[in-house]
Amino acid sequence: xxDTTAYGGLxxxxxxxxxxxxxxxxxxxxxxxxxxxxxxxxxxxxxRRVAHIKGCALAEEMPQSLWTRRTYLIPSETLVAQAAHGxxxxxxxxxxxxxVPHAFVATKAITHPLLSPTATAPAGWSEExxxxxxxxxxxxxxxFTRQDAAEAGEKLLALGPVRVKQVAETGGHxxxxxxxxxxxxxxxxxxxxxxxxxxLVLEQNLSQVDTLSVGQVRVAGILASYHGRQRLTRDNxxxxxxxxxxxxxxxxxxxxxxATLSPxxxxxxxxxxxxxxxxxxxxxxxxxxxxxxxxxAQGLDAGGEWCSGVLEQSWRIGGATxxxxxxxxxxxADPGLRSVKASCVEIFGPLxxxxxxxxxxxxxxxxxxxxxxxxxxxxxxxxxx
Numbered sequence: 285x286x287d288t289t290a291y292g293g294l295x296x297x298x299x300x301x302x303x304x305x306x307x308x309x310x311x312x313x314x315x316x317x318x319x320x321x322x323x324x325x326x327x328x329x330x331x332r333r334v335a336h337i338k339g340c341a342l343a344e345e346m347p348q349s350l351w352t353r354r355t356y357l358i359p360s361e362t363l364v365a366q367a368a369h370g371x372x373x374x375x376x377x378x379x380x381x382x383x384v385p386h387a388f389v390a391t392k393a394i395t396h397p398l399l400s401p402t403a404t405a406p407a408g409w410s411e412e413x414x415x416x417x418x419x420x421x422x423x424x425x426x427x428f429t430r431q432d433a434a435e436a437g438e439k440l441l442a443l444g445p446v447r448v449k450q451v452a453e454t455g456g457h458x459x460x461x462x463x464x465x466x467x468x469x470x471x472x473x474x475x476x477x478x479x480x481x482x483x484l485v486l487e488q489n490l491s492q493v494d495t496l497s498v499g500q501v502r503v504a505g506i507l508a509s510y511h512g513r514q515r516l517t518r519d520n521x522x523x524x525x526x527x528x529x530x531x532x533x534x535x536x537x538x539x540x541x542x543a544t545l546s547p548x549x550x551x552x553x554x555x556x557x558x559x560x561x562x563x564x565x566x567x568x569x570x571x572x573x574x575x576x577x578x579x580x581a582q583g584l585d586a587g588g589e590w591c592s593g594v595l596e597q598s599w600r601i602g603g604a605t606x607x608x609x610x611x612x613x614x615x616x617a618d619p620g621l622r623s624v625k626a627s628c629v630e631i632f633g634p635l636x637x638x639x640x641x642x643x644x645x646x647x648x649x650x651x652x653x654x655x656x657x658x659x660x661x662x663x664x665x666x667x668x669x
Contacts, residue, residue, distance in 0.1 A: 307353045308335035309343040311371075312360045319360060322646040322656055327601060329645045331358045333609050334380060337616050338504045356380070362390035362599045365570050375572060376502055382573030382599025389568050391451040392596035393483035396424040399436045404428045406483075416563035420556035422581065422593035424487030426451070429480065430472055436486045437468040443488055444586020450475070451483035455526055455603070461489050490583030490591055496550065497529055498557035499577035500538060501608045506615050508533050509541040510626075511550050512604070514579075519632045520654035528629040529604040533611035535622050544623070552592050553580040560594045573599040575608070604628060606645055606660030614662045628660040 310327040335342040357379040368383040384390045386408040397414035425436035440446045450458035462468040495514040510533040517527030534541050545551040557578035577598040585591050606628035614624045642659040
């Protein structure tokens with residue numbers, strides 16, 4: 285007869301040793317290799333808090349040749365499978381973020397179909413993915429040549445203004461709204477060939493937009509899912525910028541999240557995000573992620589009709605991660621806690637004193653963006669089992 289007590293003790297010993305040998309580390313590579321001061325400090329702070337949840341050590345970023353322990357990575361971007369495997373990343377327990385089979389899969393390029401089956405596309409392109417998500421996204425096309433972009437834009441202008449988006453840009457950068465063929469021609473002429481070859485999304489533009497976020501994170505066996513809303517602010521140049529997110533986070537998977545929602549905009553956003561998430565997992569072999577986030581735009585089209593659709597995915601550390609980690613910490617501290625509300629805040633301009641319970645990620649002057657305060661906190665109004 286097997287001594288299950290002895291076996292259980294041995295298993296716990298092995299698990300403790302594995303945790304002791306693991307180290308959490310922020311890691312920069314690829315397209316997002318450059319990080320501003322506030323981004324670097326934010327990622328390091330996130331790594332420190334994740335290490336605490338996991339009960340293991342933290343290491344500052346270092347070359348792979350110096351790694352002596354199993355490393356849990358918090359990369360600056362979604363990893364491509366070949367590079368991920370070289371870094372020892374083979375599953376969700378190896379990183380905070382995601383792994384895709386091809387680099388373009390991590391961009392907003394996958395959201396929309398090509399103009400035609402014969403249009404130019406990168407190796408590994410899936411025609412099935414845009415078919416599966418068609419009802420969950422706004423009308424649009426993805427193009428990888430100047431001619432395809434011009435034809436797609438002309439087609440979409442029949443519906444109203446069109447938003448032209450560079451697929452490699454994040455945070456609302458690299459986007460232009462065009463209202464007629466002249467503006468479309470001017471917009472495309474200003475773009476370099478290399479930029480267009482990376483991909484352009486041409487998408488129906490909405491007005492009076494509310495941007496919702498739907499996501500899920502898994503760290504140290506804790507699974508949390510959420511919905512929330514983004515806030516906009518003005519940066520130090522006066523331009524519109526991301527100002528943070530307010531999240532409602534539940535312990536468990538997306539079904540646990542759905543169980544808390546009645547019909548309405550939030551439920552619609554979650555339903556659409558789940559369609560997008562399921563399509564990604566079904567259409568791109570080798571994709572996995574411990575952190576997923578989907579931006580959903582809700583607003584009015586050119587005819588005044590209310591619309592809702594997923595804009596893009598984020599399978600890496602993102603703007604809402606401060607709030608995500610704050611929620612994970614609360615669940616880690618109280619196993620009976622079922623839900624929390626968490627926020628992350630970004631304030632440009634004169635430095636302000638964050639609320640007492642906040643975790644401050646950055647406060648000071650960033651050489652690239654100027655004065656900035658970033659923090660996250662949990663609002664203690666969750667339910668305990």
